[in-house]
Amino acid sequence: EDQVTQSPEALRLQEGESSSLNCSYTVSGLRGLFWYRQDPGKGPEFLFTLYSAGEEKEKERLKATLTKKESFLHITAPKPEDSATYLCAVQARGYGNKLVFGAGTILRVKS
Amino acid sequence: GAVVSQHPSRVICKSGTSVKIECRSLDFQATTMFWYRQFPKQSLMLMATSNEGSKATYEQGVEKDKFLINHASLTLSTLTVTSAHPEDSSFYICSARDGGTPSSRDTQYFGPGTRLTVL
Numbered sequence: 001e002d003q004v005t006q007s008p009e010a011l012r013l014q015e016g017e018s019s020s021l022n023c024s025y026t027v028s029g030l031r032g033l034f035w036y037r038q039d040p041g042k043g044p045e046f047l048f049t050l051y052s053a054g055e056e057k058e059k060e061r062l063k064a065t066l067t068k069k070e071s072f073l074h075i076t077a078p079k080p081e082d083s084a085t086y087l088c089a090v091q092a093r094g095y096g097n098k099l100v101f102g103a104g105t106i107l108r109v110k111s
Numbered sequence: 112g113a114v115v116s117q118h119p120s121r122v123i124c125k126s127g128t129s130v131k132i133e134c135r136s137l138d139f140q141a142t143t144m145f146w147y148r149q150f151p152k153q154s155l156m157l158m159a160t161s162n163e164g165s166k167a168t169y170e171q172g173v174e175k176d177k178f179l180i181n182h183a184s185l186t187l188s189t190l191t192v193t194s195a196h197p198e199d200s201s202f203y204i205c206s207a208r209d210g211g212t213p214s215s216r217d218t219q220y221f222g223p224g225t226r227l228t229v230l
Contacts, residue, residue: 031217032217034218034219036221041202041224041226042223042224043115043117043204043206043221043222043223043224044155044204044206044221045221046113046218046219046220046221049217049218087154087155091217097143097145097160097208097217097219098145098157098160099145099155099157099219101154101155101156102154103153103154104154
């Protein structure tokens with residue numbers, strides 16, 4: 001069974017304090033790994049798609065990396081507006097476009 | 112680009128009534144749309160996958176007669192919660208897959224969600 005585990009469950013940072021969120025996965029053939037950001041009471045907002053080990057993608061203060069077993073979302077010099085829940089999801093080969101989500105990491109950045 | 116809308120954003124209904132939620136892809140054609148449910152402080156759980164012009168595929172444990180899904184066009188899918196009860200109260204979110212370009216074909220774009228409260 002495909003599984004996604006995110007850690008930590010919650011993370012509190014001071015503004016400017018860089019850190020990383022982890023997404024460990026087990027999947028029967030990875031088709032893609034996705035990172036989303038979700039604000040309270042809103043739908044997830046797409047951030048990145050990673051397809052193969054070694055791939056990296058960046059957007060402003062965020063950088064996502066992928067290995068064969070896990071993905072990291074690195075946050076450099078975060079700002080309070082980066083506060084949100086960050087969700088990781090995997091898509092397995094042969095299962096159409098179904099996404100399996102992790103429980104998420106709640107990030108709070110204090111000024 | 113890749114904007115998905117949902118309507119209504121909030122709905123309160125009495126037990127036993129039916130509620131319809133619309134999901135629209137505004138700037139792309141969505142051959143596949145998905146419906147998720149999210150309980151407080153929990154992640155998204157896939158309820159069903161719908162392909163335009165065909166019957167929806169429901170996940171194990173989801174009652175197809177209770178959660179009716181229609182995907183009548185490439186830009187519109189609807190979820191009808193029939194004979195709603197308080198335990199159906201939840202945050203319902205749809206997503207759509209942009210099948211138009213190779214670079215975005217696997218990505219799901221999510222709507223803003225619908226908060227359903229059944230009294």
